[in-house]
Amino acid sequence: MTTRSVAHLPAGVIGNGSLLATLSRRGEIERLFWPHVDRGQHLGELRLGVVAGERTRWLDEEPFIHTQSYVDDAVILRTRAVDAELDVELVDLVLAERPVLARIVRPRKAGCRLVVYCRPELHESSRYGAAEALSGGRLVFYNNDVALALGVVRQARAVCGSTRGGEGSDVFATACTGRPEGEDIASGAVDGVLVCDLPEEAVLLAAFGRSREHALAELDSMLPVRGDALVRARATHDRERLGSAAPPEAADVGVAPLYRRSLLTFDVVADRDTGGVIAAPEMDREFERSGGYGFVWARxxxxxxxxxxxxxxxxxxxxxxxxxxxxxxxxxxxxxxxxxxxxxxxxxxxxxxxxxxxxxxxxxxxxxxxxxxxxxxxxxxxxxxxxxxxxxxxxxxxxxxxxxxxxxxxxxxxxxxxxxxxxxxxxxxxxxxxxxxxxxxxxxxxxxxxxxxxxxxxxxxxxxxxxxxxxxxxxxxxxxxxxxxVDASLLGLAWPFAVAAPHSPRMRSTVAAIEEKLLRPHGGLARYEGDTYAGGNAWILTTLWLGLWYRQVGDEEGLARCVAFAQSHQTELGLLPEQVADDGRPAWVVPLTWSHAMLVLAVRPELTLIRERTRSHEAASAVQQA
Missing domain, CATH: 1.50.10.10 (Glycosyltransferase)
Structure with missing residues (x-):
């Protein structure tokens, strides 16, 4: 076991509405949720290393420098890890319809070996675990009705072990030397290692199932598939999903990539079986800095x-x-x-x-x-x-x-x-x-x-x-x-609910007070006076809310300013945070689903019900003036 500390804020998310993974800026898989996107976080660690010489170089550690991007308009994340000796590309994706995570490893240097270390926490616990190292270089971990099977698309060697009494893992210690040692079967707090040659490409597959046999069957059915085929299949699926959605209608065509990333994010955080949509992938399960986000709010x-x-x-x-x-x-x-x-x-x-x-x-x-x-x-x-x-x-x-x-x-x-x-x-x-x-x-x-x-x-x-x-x-x-x-939620009197006339002097005066008290120098809108939560910063969703009121009263320039704020404060991967710090950095939860929803609403035409409620006020005002 290592001393890994997972950051509160992930850099990227991938998934299929049933299996959800969050990744760090270093390309490390931080969390794995299955079979629902809100609970069942089954991962302690899943680390990749490259043996060059006599030791394992873990790709998520210094001195590697990391760069990341999504592959075009797809839920496929590419990470490049580079130092003075090695240059390795990682491509991560979740199969569109299967409970399988794929990690494609492509070194620029021949003659290396790949080391995969896994320490599961099935059912969010290290207790009562079981592990087996099987022929063909496969690992399977299981605990009651959750199993996780790992394998590499090439000949590999597998070992497993366990940690007891808070002692370190012998399996991990030997993995660091590039020559892992362990057992064929273990129980308790278990871990395991796969090692294989890495000439040009290796594909690591991690498959979930409701039993040891089911997880291994999922794994074995995919092991013959090459990495480029997996990438093409996921990219095709995402392209078809985007093709079935309406395009953005914002005047600035530059917002289109963020709009498409928002639609793809919906597919990751919307539970495929139930329809519930989580506020964000859970990043604070101990409720240390918040009340948690991996839940469904009706609002x-x-x-x-x-x-x-x-x-x-x-x-x-x-x-x-x-x-x-x-x-x-x-x-x-x-x-x-x-x-x-x-x-x-x-x-x-x-x-x-x-x-x-x-x-x-x-x-x-x-x-x-x-x-x-x-x-x-x-x-x-x-x-x-x-x-x-x-x-x-x-x-x-x-x-x-x-x-x-x-x-x-x-x-x-x-x-x-x-x-x-x-x-x-x-x-x-x-x-x-x-x-x-x-x-x-x-x-x-x-x-x-x-x-x-x-x-x-x-x-x-x-x-x-x-x-x-x-x-x-x-x-x-x-x-x-x-x-x-003064509170940004007063905007809700007009948009979307229109219980107050959006064009009325009262509403315009209220919005003027909101702008005076809550607008930050960088153009973002805070929630309310004196807010201190997570720094009390401006929020993406409140800023877009202001933009939606602007559109409601015919101010397209005001709408464009608010959309531009969201666009300019997305993360490097095109995800929208909850907040934006005064120095312009994305802050706190990433991605916040509500932020993405408001972006979509701001760049698509107004919905019929909102439009009709707005017009009813306009008609009433015209009658009064007559």
């Missing part, structure tokens, strides 16, 4: 589904909508966050009702785009339960939705953004009711209108010239005071 999923609809990714949209239907709680609302299988995940608040409002909104948005009556019928029972709950979840003193946590998950109050999502969600439910149970429509429509009126009556701050963020509540639930802070 994030709603925005992602809007992006799926906007980009014609109907397959992802339908699966996401069905995930929402299945994950709904019995009371009618969605919990703070869930696992991809719909089970409630660890949380730190009772509820965030904006999520339930957003789910209703996206149900109706999907009908406007897909016109799928059967799907609409399928979603209606969930929509009715949610709308009935939200219609009753109102503070009679204010007319606003009752106290709940905000979308930033930091405070419980009666929030303006929650009111926007819930009000628009109830209006969406009323439209659905007209198609399914007209007797419910008036009730939901009236509830939505009352919330809209309450926003104008209770949250507009005349002396400050902007909407207030929330009514705070005391320990006994009594209203204490209005929170006058």
């Amino acid at each position: 994030d999923l709603a925005f992602c589904t809007l992006a799926f609809l906007a980009s014609d990714r109907e397959d992802l949209a339908r699966r996401a909508l069905r995930w929402l239907r299945a994950a709904q709680g019995r009371q009618g609302f969605w919990s703070q966050r869930h696992w991809t299988n719909g089970a409630v995940a660890p949380s730190w608040c009772r509820h965030q009702m904006d999520e339930t409002g957003a789910a209703l909104f996206v149900f109706e948005a999907s009908f406007r785009e897909l016109a799928d009556e059967a799907l609409d019928q399928e979603l209606w029972p969930a929509a009715k339960r949610a709308a009935r709950f939200l219609a009753a979840f109102t503070d009679p003193r204010t007319g606003l939705p009752g106290a709940t946590h905000d979308l930033w998950e930091e405070s419980e109050a009666e929030h303006a953004y929650t009111a926007a999502a819930v009000g628009a969600g109830l209006s969406a439910a009323a439209a659905m009711a007209e198609r399914h149970e007209p007797a419910e429509a008036e009730r939901f429509s009236l509830a939505g209108e009352e919330i809209r009126a309450a926003v104008e009556r209770e949250l507009w701050l005349e002396e400050r010239g902007h909407y207030g963020r929330a009514f705070t509540t005391g320990a006994n639930g009594d209203r204490e005071a209005i929170d006058t802070g």
